[in-house]
Amino acid sequence: MLRFCLRRTAQMVIVVFGVVTLVFFILRIASGDPARLMNPPGQQEEIVQLTREKIGTDRPLMVQYGDYLVRLAQGDLGVSFHGGQPVLDEVLKALPNTAMLAVTTIVFSSTVALILGIGAALRANGAFDRVVLVYVSVALATPSFWLAIVLIMFFAVRLGWLPAIDMEGPQSFVLPVITLAVMLTPVLIRTIRQSFLETLSDDHVRAARARGIPERRVILVHGLKVAALPLITLIGLQLGMILAGSYVVEFIFNWPGIGKLTLNAVAGRNFPMIQGGVLVAALAFVIVNFVVDLTYAALDPRIRLGSK
């Protein structure tokens, strides 16, 4: 157990470290000079140089990198190029907003996907199944940004039922969560349906029926218990997808979360802020997956007790 945790922690550190390093160097190598962009075009070179000194991009690359790492180890994510606020503060302000959106979406999507996925599996090839599969196909093909706009146009502008933008009150969650859910549910439903179908075909399910166990119990206890295990890993997947989708959704709905923060930072070549946003995303992803793997192992006796 301990060995496993240690190994994974080491892996996580390497992964996050690698990600952060990659972003650090891409930004500074590929980008133009942020100092120049922060000044009006045609600004004199001395003023631009002052800006450079102020934000620290005049130093050699490796020095900048070393400095960054040292600060990072102390929990200091640097200061924003625009305005000088500590990046950590801005990130911590934005994080809960994205987290709330993520949790709501995960709960909602998982529930919907479980109902639709299991329902479809139980009546495979039937009408319900077909409808669900059609939904899956259409949802997979729907661009999230387009859906968000259409939803806003219809529910906010035309009908006025829900707010179009900003995070204010529980109603403001509805449209963003629906948009994200349409992104997430197709993959979830497909996986759940497949997993359930396979489990229901397993030998042990047939043997349970032969023992006279009623069908409902067969499905709920024997079927679900085995099929449910892979579903836990889906939570990690969902988080990844939400993180990816958050950039678009927070942009359209003006949601004050990590996605919007990072996007704006990219537009403004605000390196420390970009790095802060990336760090948070990578950390969240890696930690959640670790917890998921641990849970999976704890629940599956074959892993917990070490089968050959």
Add this chain to the structure above:
Amino acid sequence: MTDLSTGGISSEPVTDAAPARTHVLRRLLKRKTFVIGAIGLAIIVLIAAFAPLLAPHDPLKQDLSGGLAPPFWVEGGSSDHPLGTDTLGRDVASRMMYGARNSLVIALFAVLLAAVLGLAAGLSAGFSRGWWDSVLMRLGDMQLAFPFILLAIIVLGVITDRSALHLILVLGIPGWILYARVVRSRVLAERDKDYVMAAKSVGASRTRQRWKYVLPSVWTVVLVIALLDFGFIILVEATLSFLGFGLTPPTPSWGSILAEGRRNMIIAPWLAIFPGLAIMFTVLAINGTADGAADVLDPKLKMGIFRRVHQKKATNVTSTDQGSEDADSIRTNLLATKDETEPSSLLEVRDLSVEFPLEDRVVKAVRHVSLEVDRGQTLGIVGESGSGKSVTASSIIQLIDSPGRVTNGEVLFEGRDLTRIDDNEVAQLRGTKIGMIFQNPASSLNPVLSIGSQMVETIQQLQKVSSANARDMASRVLLDVGIGDPQGILSQYPFQLSGGMNQRVMIAMAMLAQPDLLIADEPTSALDVTTQAQVLEQLIDVTREHQTSLILITHDIALVREYADTVVVLYAGQTCESGPIEAVIQSPKHPYTQALLESVPRADLEPGKRLLAIPGELPDPTDVPVGCPFALRCRYSMDVCSDINPPLDVVGSDRVAACHLDAVPTSKVDAS
């Protein structure tokens, strides 16, 4: 025995006969999703390819006075600009056609790039299996921890003049991990198969093994993933354009038109709607094509979600909670409604036929099979693959795998026809009066529940008892089947026990209700010889002790000789002969039985003498020949055998056989 892994589809008669060969293209065309998808995709591709000819206007031509004109069917629109204009007066329809071009080309090359990189990486990782593999997979993990779209945004965001090449590289390169993972796992799966070792044994170098033997089975998976990835990349590219990180304006792209639409949501909603619809249509078409193709090209991936699913499911069983009725009360219930005919034999199967209608053919698994089991007797059913023995067994308790169904005959248990009565009542019989155990003990138990909880569940099905009492009962029953340490076993999981132990647990569970009949479908075929002997002895002891009748299904006629009183020999779904075991073995009345007895290696065969091999192959159950199914392989076959299927005739006391011969000539080999 042998299993055709065809992605979730199970039709019991696994045959040894040669399957037909259908051309890939024909199979593709049979799938509706593929055809519809391919047509849609073709339309888009054609529009994109011929955009210069089809577009009514130059997509870059501005007309500032005619900005934001609506589509032609709305007040204020004109057929000159059928889908309206954008803020700068440019024709939306034309921009969308050229936009299609850009999107498709970028996506195509990005996918190609990713596929090539991924294939190379996956192959090298899968074949190396050492540190290189770890490095690549860590790299992949790292990449996956980083949202792909953010990486694209960051990189593209810092490039001022974004061309198609930039987009292709940014969208394509990170895609490698998607392909690499699947290719790697495919390689790992294939390289452990015997045929690779066989290649090694004939002298193939490692390179040759990889390229000539493994690669052909692996690369097709790349095609399927590439198709699906294609749709995904189109979506990503559109998203990037929407956010402002796509092709630099004024190059037309669907995403940027949509972005404009968002800015003018209220006054010009069409600007937002049309590009979205176009994207959806394209991606739907691609996914449809991919879905249909996935099943044909690579069924192991199980990605095609629209294929018809065959699950093993009790036919027409609606569930009722059985509650906790006492086993005895169930018995009296059923006895009260018993039929009047033939009460002496416990089970009588009359003229049973079972069919499996598949997509393009019908498998006649069981054809007019009859058998009988008396109280306290053991019946052996002997047959090879395709004989229908397992399907017959499943039919008795009405647990035939879907889509199988009974097309003829009756299954009379204590006089009641199980094929005709309500499914709930049949369900009540299962586990109480009729029990069944299966071939593979490890997979017949729920892998994530402990032995104890599964046994307690079964016990509580039958009687209202507390968990503690149920566990005690379980312990006692386990002792009955020869398990020395029942308490220890109860807290363990199936994977921790050996095959023999698991099968004993299964026997114990099946015997919990002291059923009148126990069906054992190849219960020891998966076990070692010494374990097999132990388990079978246990099975016989416990059934004798409770006067339970036993049906023993096997391919091994020697087993039947050891343990059964009567025997039924099946071939290609039909009964060849049946009768008391001694009589059948001493003087078989069907050439198949005789040939079977002679082709099994015997310990006392004189050295230098040959076994009499039965020539030919087992017949294809979808292509049942007219006449006797054994005719082609029978050493005594006559003309009439190929024309007329011999009926079952009485050929002795309690003996029936289906053969045109009056008597099977005694062969030289003595079977005593």
Add this chain to the structure above:
Amino acid sequence: MTAPLLEVRGLVKHFNVRSGGFFGLGRKVVRAVDGVSFTIDEGETLGLVGESGCGKSTLARTILLLEDPTEGEILFQGQPLTAKRVLNLRRRAQIVFQDPYLSLPPRMKVGDIVGDPLKIHGIARGSSLTDRVAQLLIDVELKPEDADRYPHELSGGQRQRVGIARALAVQPSLIAADEAVSSLDVSVQAQILNLLKDLQERHQLAYLFVSHNLGVVKYMSHRIAVMYLGQIVELATGDELHSQPLNPYTKALLSAIPTIHKKGRRRVQLQGEPPDSGNPPPGCKFHPRCPIAQPICEQDEPVLKEWLPGRYVACHYALHESGL
């Protein structure tokens, strides 16, 4: 006296596996083959019989250097096998596998599969290759036209014939048949067994015939070696083994086999479960289950010795029960 075709001395093959512990991260050593010695003469069939986990398949593969031996010597036609002589070995010794569905590459045509060995060793090319392939197919009772078919178009028995043809292509002197008929239907098994016998007569082949089925092994073999947990516990001719088994395990094995004749024979009941090859018992590996085990069996591991002329047994009490 000519040297035997194959001589094996003290062969050992270990595997390091991940097992047990949390998340299966523990490690242990599995001694699949634990000190095996025997010979095979030209044209002879040595049967190798045992239950699952006894190491018989591993032994067959290690002899052909498909697995690297951990210790021991293998001499082929009197010459020790070294890494350099592997290709040479591949022309003289071949193998036929158990599963007809897994032992043929799914995307290669039958003609390619059978012809590839000829290409690799430069035995034939072009039209002479096609002719040789056609002849090989005929030898295994298939048709020359079958060369154009794919494995999935053939039945199990036909596929097994293809595997045999592939093994014959290089004209070997020894073929290891690793459960070659165990996955086939009963009515087809005898066909393949007789084919193998015919081929043996025609081409003077030696076989190492591995199987868990003692009846099949006896039919095919001149001499039989019984394996238990990585070691040979008895070696004798088929008749001797059957009529007068000396090792208690052999006796138990024989008595466990259901036979068509002689109902109600005396069965030797074994105690306990089949052993874990990663954690073998001390001393004689069979002693926990042996009906005649004595204290010495737990301490001293018995060595395979020639108790009677030509009869090798590994047991401290080999002659006691048989009344000799």
